[in-house]
Amino acid sequence: MLYCDTTKTWMNGAVLYDIGNWIPAVLTPLLDLDISVKNKSGLYVADLDLMLHHHWVLDKEVYSHERLRVQMAAVLVIAGATSTRPGALIGSLCYKDVEFHVFRPAPGSRRARVGLVVKLTKIKRSAGKSRPKKYGFHEEDTLLHDPVLYMESIAFADMAFEALKDPEDIYHFVIPPGSDRIILSWKPEWRDRPIFRALQGRGNNVGVALDKALQYKTARDCLIGLGRAVGFEKQLEWYDLRRGSGKKLHKALKPEEANQSMGHTLGDTTTYVRFYTTDFIEVDFQEIVFGSEPQRDLIHLMGRLLRNGDAPTRLTDEQKMEINLDPKLSKMRQKRDRVRAEIRKQGWTDKTAKLHQLGRRLLGRHNSYHRQAESHRKRLHDQRLSQAIQEFHALAHGEEIRRQLNGIRPSENELHQLRMNLVRELALLCKLRESPRRRQAENDIDGLIKHIRNRHAKRNAIPFHCPYERCSGIVAGAVYFADHCKRQHPRD
Numbered sequence: 358m359l360y361c362d363t364t365k366t367w368m369n370g371a372v373l374y375d376i377g378n379w380i381p382a383v384l385t386p387l388l389d390l391d392i393s394v395k396n397k398s399g400l401y402v403a404d405l406d407l408m409l410h411h412h413w414v415l416d417k418e419v420y421s422h423e424r425l426r427v428q429m430a431a432v433l434v435i436a437g438a439t440s441t442r443p444g445a446l447i448g449s450l451c452y453k454d455v456e457f458h459v460f461r462p463a464p465g466s467r468r469a470r471v472g473l474v475v476k477l478t479k480i481k482r483s484a485g486k487s488r489p490k491k492y493g494f495h496e497e498d499t500l501l502h503d504p505v506l507y508m509e510s511i512a513f514a515d516m517a518f519e520a521l522k523d524p525e526d527i528y529h530f531v532i533p534p535g536s537d538r539i540i541l542s543w544k545p546e547w548r549d550r551p552i553f554r555a556l557q558g559r560g561n562n563v564g565v566a567l568d569k570a571l572q573y574k575t576a577r578d579c580l581i582g583l584g585r586a587v588g589f590e591k592q593l594e595w596y597d598l599r600r601g602s603g604k605k606l607h608k609a610l611k612p613e614e615a616n617q618s619m620g621h622t623l624g625d626t627t628t629y630v631r632f633y634t635t636d637f638i639e640v641d642f643q644e645i646v647f648g649s650e651p652q653r654d655l656i657h658l659m660g661r662l663l664r665n666g667d668a669p670t671r672l673t674d675e676q677k678m679e680i681n682l683d684p685k686l687s688k689m690r691q692k693r694d695r696v697r698a699e700i701r702k703q704g705w706t707d708k709t710a711k712l713h714q715l716g717r718r719l720l721g722r723h724n725s726y727h728r729q730a731e732s733h734r735k736r737l738h739d740q741r742l743s744q745a746i747q748e749f750h751a752l753a754h755g756e757e758i759r760r761q762l763n764g765i766r767p768s769e770n771e772l773h774q775l776r777m778n779l780v781r782e783l784a785l786l787c788k789l790r791e792s793p794r795r796r797q798a799e800n801d802i803d804g805l806i807k808h809i810r811n812r813h814a815k816r817n818a819i820p821f822h823c824p825y826e827r828c829s830g831i832v833a834g835a836v837y838f839a840d841h842c843k844r845q846h847p848r849d
Contacts, residue, residue, distance in 0.1 A: 400598040400600070401601040402602070402605070402646055402648070405434075405437050406501060406502070407587060408583055409434075411583070412430060412583060416586060422556050422563055424511075424514070425556065425579065427510060428511070428553045428571060429576065429579050429580075430507055431507035431508060431511065433580075434502045434503070434504050435475065435504050437502070437602050438502070438643055438646050440598075440599050440602040440606050440646075441490070441599070443573070443595035443599070445490075447553060448570040448571060449479035450475070450477070450553060451549055452517055452548050453548040454478060455473070455474070456473070456474040456476075457473055457508075457541040458472040458473075458474060459471055459472075459527060459532070459541065460532065460655065472493055472494065472505075472658070472659045473505045473508055474491055475494065476636075477491075477492070491636050491660075493641075493660060494643060495641070495656065497650060497652075499649060502649075512552075516544075517550075518544070519542040519543060519544045520758055530761050531767050532767075535666030536664065536753075536757075537664050538663075539754045539757055541754065541758065542754055542755035550568055553571040554569060554570060557569065580593050580595065581593055602646050605646055606646070609645045637659070639657055663750060665750060667753070669746055672745065680734060680738060685733060686737065689733060693727050700720070828846070
């Protein structure tokens, strides 16, 4: 990093070759560096289970704060399942990097399924680039290495969930129609705070720091102490766990998947890993590493694109007004309008202005300003719509959680109501004429109702006279008849 900061570039092959020769030839005798071959042993699942059992059942070590014991178990399990570098977890993982996804119950069950998505952003650079990685975890019967259990415990200890106070609430959520999941929301003040945090104070005043992350040295010391308590001959290090689980991953995964999980991007799969693999690694790591009951379908669900049928598709009038009030857009339009006023001052129309040299020049300026204004308006429109969609998804799950915690759940009669609406729209369609058009498939009942109403009923409505006596009104079509009666004949 010193070389990068000084030269503003990464080391090339020639520089690396020189440094590789300089270290053994100059630095080693000068600083008496250790040149012994390092024992690169692996810490495997059986060893990890032995350590976790000792950690929870047999350990006599007194931690300054038991929060550290829970954090160590969580780090051991997640690092062991993913074979990730310890630095990506310790000291860098914040609440905003973790999501709890609640899905519909599995067939034959009434309890919601919960998945955990962990996004690691502090990834070792390769070719000057660092690419975040996402992992999906599920609950499992072997509670000893259940990452969902540990992460839920830490989150509830911090009271970091927005509106949630008891873990049982999570499993009673009902996924509303039109959505495939609910993502639990964090309190805004907790999003940027680290999950694995350091301790502060001494003696009886020791406590958990609010914003200070757990230091790598502290976690390393705990790992060494645990290894010694279990009785390992070797002084344990985090990379022992990475090697052990990494070996199992390489046996079970395709080379490109294993390289992505391990963070290795050199070799024949470099291009695939860099350009063609998704950020979410769709692999049940717990099944592979721990031999847990597979839940590959849940991992697949967590990796799919987030969807909610109620997301906005167009801007509201207020949002459009925000765009029209944009200062830069207003200046562009003012320039355009001033040129238009000059053309009118000359008594010209667009057609007659083309007959004069000055008129052609003014028209050119007007059209140029108009194109600039429209281009900027469209850019603002797209940005504002994208922002509205992101804001919707950011708030939709929290709103659904608050509704359900207040006892307002998706009604079991919603499907029946949708069915009745569909019957009405289809009955109305039977009375209308249809013109040939390309058919477009609808994937859900909401979309089908909207399709019938918008594409068939409204567009092909035939105007007719109101059948009520003494009413001479003309109704635009059958779909408007109910509104007409409500306004004109409320007592009839």
